[in-house]
Amino acid sequence: MRLSQSFYKTLKEIPKDARIPSHQLMFRSGMIQQLSSGIYNYLPLALRSIRKIEKIIREELDSRGCEEVLMPAVQPASLWQESGRWDLYGDLLLRFKDRKGNDYCMGPTHEEVITDMVRRNLKSWKQLPWNLYQIQGKFRDEFRPRFGLMRGREFIMKDAYSFDVDVESAKKSYWKMHEAYTAIFSRCGVRFRAVDAATGEIGGDMSQEFQVLASSGEDLILSCDSCNYAANIEKAVTTSTGGTPDETAFKALETVDTPGQKTIEEVSSFLGAEASGFLKSLVYESDSKPVLVLIAGDRDVNESKLQAALGSGVLRMASNTLVEKTMGTSPGYVGPVGVSSEVFVVADLSVTRGINWISGANEKDKHIRNVNLRRDFNPDKVIDIAFAAAGDSCPKCSGGKLEEHRGIEVGQVFYLGNKYSKMMDCSFLDEEGESQPAEMGCYGIGVGRTMAAAIEQNHDENGIIWPVPIAPWEVVVLPLQLNDEAVVEAAETIYESFRMAGIDTMIDDRNERAGFKFKDADLIGYPVQVVLGGRSVAAGNAEVKFRESGEKSEMPLDDVVVVVRDWILERRQGGAE
RNA sequence: CGGGCUGUAGCGCAGGGGGAGCGCGCCUCGUUCGGGACGAGGAGGCCGUCAGUUCAAAUCUGACCAGCCCGACCA
Incomplete structure (x- = not known):
C-alpha cells in the first residue's frame, strides 16, 4: 500500500x-x-x-x-x-x-x-x-x-x-x-496469564480468564511466586492462617465508650489499636434476608465469594433502616455478640486466626474488647469470603506468597x-x-x-511497537528524497520485492520531510523501517531500523529484502514468553 | 444510577453583553530537505440545541442533548 x-x-x-x-x-x-x-x-x-x-x-x-x-x-x-x-x-x-x-x-x-x-x-x-x-x-x-x-x-x-x-x-x-x-x-x-476466574450469575466453579499483563488493566490478579497458581482477585482463595486459638488466653469482655467513632479507622486510632485486631461486622441483605458478615478489620469482603457462599440471587449492603431493625443499632456499632438467632451469621476464615477482638457492641457509641469466637459468638458458617491480597500465602503450594498484577481480560x-x-x-x-x-x-x-x-503492552514514548503477528503492516519503506531518482527507484524496487515475497509492506511515498516520515513510522509502529536516503543509496546501501530494539543497520540494497523477510518470517508465528 | 466537569474551526485551547480568536492541521507560492522546517498569502465556525432576559447574547438565565471524569455495577 x-x-x-x-x-x-x-x-x-x-x-x-x-x-x-x-x-x-x-x-x-x-x-x-x-x-x-x-x-x-x-x-x-x-x-x-x-x-x-x-x-x-x-x-x-x-x-x-x-x-x-x-x-x-x-x-x-x-x-x-x-x-x-x-x-x-x-x-x-x-x-x-x-x-x-x-x-x-x-x-x-x-x-x-x-x-x-x-x-x-x-x-x-x-x-x-x-x-x-x-x-x-x-x-x-x-x-x-x-x-x-x-x-x-x-x-x-x-x-x-x-x-x-x-x-x-x-x-x-x-x-x-x-x-x-x-x-x-x-x-x-502478548504476555498473558490464565487465571482462575469468578463465575458470576452463571454459577459453577470452572472458569479461567486470559489476562494480558499491563499496568493500566482494570482487573487485579494475584499469582504465586513459587507455583503456577494465579487468580482474579474476585476469585483468589485465602486460607486460614492459624491453628487453634489458645482459649486460655481469652480475656474477659469489656465494654468501652467510643462516642462518635464509627469506622475501623476512627475506632482504631481512638483506642490505639491495630485495624487487624478488629472484627469488622457488616450487614448484608441476601434475597431480602439480613446476614451478618464478620471479617478481620484489615480485610475486605469479596462480595462475589459471599454471594456464592450464601447462594443468594441478589446481594447488597443492607440499608441503615434494615441494620437498625436487625441489630438494634446503626452501622458503626454493629458486632457479633448477642445477635438474635434469627440472623444468619457468616464469618470469614480470618476470624479464626485471632483472639480478643474488638468489635461493635450493638449499642450506640460503644465497642467491646476481647470478643472471642465460640465463647462470645457462633457463626452459622465460617468460610473464605475475603479478598486475597498481595503477601498472602498461596492456597495451592506451601511457602509461596501471592503477588499482585494488573491485567486486561482478553478471553474467558x-x-x-x-x-x-x-x-x-x-x-x-x-x-x-x-x-x-x-x-x-x-x-x-x-x-x-x-x-x-x-x-498497551507494547509501546514507548514515540508510539506503538507492534508484535509482528498482528502488525497492520510488517514493513514500511521510507524514501527520504522524492526528488532523488536513485532513491525513488531503489525504494520502488524494494517495495515491489517485499510484496512479491509476501511481506505486508507500506511505502511512505508522501512528499514530506524525513523527520515527518520517521515520526509517523514510529507512531504507527511498523516492526521494520527500511530507510532509503540519498547518501546511503548512492553508496548502494539501505538502512534497516527495527522498531522494538531501535537497532539500525546499514546493508547493501540487494540484501535488504532477504534479511528483513527472514526476520519477519521468524516472528510471524508469535510465541511471546 | 449518584457526584463532578466540559461543549467556540478537523485536533488542542483562549475569550466572556456590541468587532469570533490563537497553536497545530489543511490549500497556494517560494525557500528548505535524515527526526513532526521557514516565510508570504488563503480556506474553514448558526460559539451543542431550544427557549428566555436585553436595543443587542458565543458571553447572562433555564431546560434539554451530547461527551468526559470519580464512584457503584459488570460476561
Missing part, C-alpha cells in the same frame, strides 16, 4: 478524551475514531490488525475441530424470556421494538441463540461433541464505556460454545479451548453445565434412549480488546 493513497491521518496532539496509552495511540495513529460513546469506527490500520487476530483465532480453532457460524446481532426477546435473562440482564441489554411492536435486543452474547440453533438440530448422542464459534459485533450498553476499545459498548468478540454428552467430555472440551486460547494469545505476541473460558440446555430444552437421546440435556461450555475472546491490550 502507498501511504500517499491511504485513508488515514495521524495527529500530533493527544485528544483530551483518551486517557490510556492504547487509546491515545490508536487515536493518534488514525486507527479508530469515536462515533458515539463507546462506539467506534475502525479505520484501515485497525482493521488490518483485527483481521490478523481473527485469522489466528480461526486457525487455532479450526485445527481443533471447531466450526465457524454467524449468528444475528439482533435477537428476539422470546429467546431471552425462555432463558429467563430478559428480566435478569438489566440495562446492559439494549432493547427495542420492530414495526409490529415485537421486542428485540442487540445481542450482548449468544448463549440463547446458539442453544436454540443447536436444539433444532441435535437428536442423538452420536452427533456430539460440537464446538461452534463466531466472530461477531456485540452490543452491551455499558454503564460507563471508557478507554477506547478497552471497554466499548459495541465491540468485536469471538464467542464459542461447546456441546457435549456428559460432564467428563464437556471438561475435555473446556481444556481443549484452554489450550487453543493459550496458543492464540501466544501467537498474538467457562464451563456452563446444563443450565441453558435444560432451561431451553436442548437435549439428545443417549445410548440408553434417555433424553439428556447437553453439557455446555462457552468461550469468549475480545478481539478489539486484544488489539488494544497488545498496544
